[in-house]
Amino acid sequence: MIRGPVDSGDPDRLYTVTGGRTPGRDSAFDLVTIVVGVGEPVRGMQSEYVRILRLCRYPVAVVELSARLGLPVGVVKVLLGDLLAAGRITARHPRTQVRGRGEEPALPPPDTLKKVLRALQNL
Secondary structure (H helix, E strand, O other): OOOOOOOOOOHHHHHHHHOOOOOOOOOOOOOOOEEEEOOOOOOOOOHHHHHHHHHOOOOEEHHHHHHHHOOOHHHHHHHHHHHHHOOOEEEEOOOOOEOOOOOOEOOOOHHHHHHHHHHHHHO
């Protein structure tokens, strides 16, 4: 079998790393979720968890973790779910600021976004 450019890793290894699990629809993570490690890795911890915790000493997005680890995003989401359940990381979506109870997340006013766009274009 000839491996194509999409085949970036040994599927058996990835299956073993995740225990055959895939991220569910109710996953707490998307590509821009910001993750921060809580504490240091502990002895006997799976190597992928150790690498994630070391990379998460400072806030980092899920997509960036995936790139730095060289693992597919789905695999990283499964591993992050384990760490979140164990209380080893915190995670938040960048749009978590809300105006009031039950309302949609607050976005900056359109005028502010236009000013930012103009400033970026002027760079």
